Amino acid sequence: QEDLTMLGLLRLDMIGTVDVTPKGEPGLLSLAHLNPPSPQGPLYTLLKPTLVHQCPVSFETFIRELESDLQRRSGSQTMAQGQTAILVSASPKSKAEQEEHLTELAELASSADLTVIDRLFQRTERGHHRFQLGSGKLKDVLMQAMQKGVDLLIFDQDLAPAQLRAIEEVTDLTVIDRTQLILDIFAQRAHSREGKVQVELAQLRYLLPRLSGQGTSLSRLGGGIGSRGPGETKLETDRRRIRERIDHLEREIEGFARHQDQRRSRRVRQEFPVLSIVGYTNAGKSTLLNALTNSVVSTAPRVFETLDTTSRRLHLPHGHEAILTDTVGFIRDLPKDLLAAFRTTLDELHDADLFLHVVDAGAKDLDAHI
Ligand SMILES: Nc1nc2c(ncn2[C@@H]2O[C@H](COP(=O)(O)OP(=O)(O)OP(=O)(O)O)[C@@H](O)[C@H]2O)c(=O)[nH]1
Ligand SMILES: [Mg+2]
Structure with a gap:
């Protein structure tokens, strides 16, 4: 079972185990391979064990066919259905309450034109978790996501910048939380100048701390201890530009507020x-x-x-x-x-x-x- 989990998590094409007889000779060979993602089908197929020298698979052709099949399926799926998502909730709240909140999250998701494939939740202890939910449960989520060819995880709880990064690193999927989903919807819908400015300001304020979070990991990638990697310098610039933009938008909003006051007093008259x-x-x-x-x-x-x-x-x-x-x-x-x-x-x-x-x-x- 552990090998099969590895097959999924590492996205290997195929994994095999060879038994060793008490005499130290090779015994049965067990093979399993990934299946192309599909909402119903199983994630992998287990082949019938055979003796090593009777192995039924011609690896080179088999893997090549499997690869092209995987590629074709994932391509057609994203084209046909738009973005798909799994909703995740992990909190000390009761099952009923989490389910109710996930229903609302699903409404938000469909309002953002996402297709919700699955909802998963876990009751956790109070306190801070590295992944918001337990690491075993995260593996479950990931297996589901891969089996169903999902490209987005949406958490009902707000994620700290470090959590967001940790989950993205482990799953290799796009991860957002409810706040970001709401911000996206607002960004899609804002029509007036005022609405657009307000949404952009909120998005930048949300982005800023998350950007500095990425800065630490990028500078680590840069390698040299004490030296600032190129990524870090660029981020510094990005951050400064974002702050400048925030200042600018805040002034614009003040302008709206003054305008609003005038409108208001006219109305009072x-x-x-x-x-x-x-x-x-x-x-x-x-x-x-x-x-x-x-x-x-x-x-x-x-x-x-x-x-x-x-x-x-x-x-x-x-x-x-x-x-x-x-x-x-x-x-x-x-x-x-x-x-x-x-x-x-x-x-x-x-x-x-x-x-x-x-x-x-x-x-x-x-x-x-x-
Ligand atoms: N059955 C029923 N449906 C209604 C009634 N009033 C509105 N609706 C429907 O409810 C949906 C939402 O209505 P909206 O007027 O857009 O609601 P809103 O409060 O302005 O929503 P937001 O602007 O998204 O916050 C629409 O599909 C309406 O057709 C009603 O009295 N009865
Ligand atoms: Mg309305």
């Missing part, structure tokens, strides 16, 4: 009451705005469809008017970089005279959404 639609993401906020004001804000059965604030005039009976605004939805454990970056968007809520809290009564964990 007009003395229209402001009604703000708030609520969990995908609850139906934009649909309500459209229905009440005859607008065409984009709605979709996926999370974070709306990022930009929209304000519309609402005609009430008896000739009264109000401003109705629709804005970005909430989600539990909103990444704090994102929260900070979206301050100008959220500041709009200060203007509200009334909140309309939209709740999807059909949501499974209704209370958690309120």
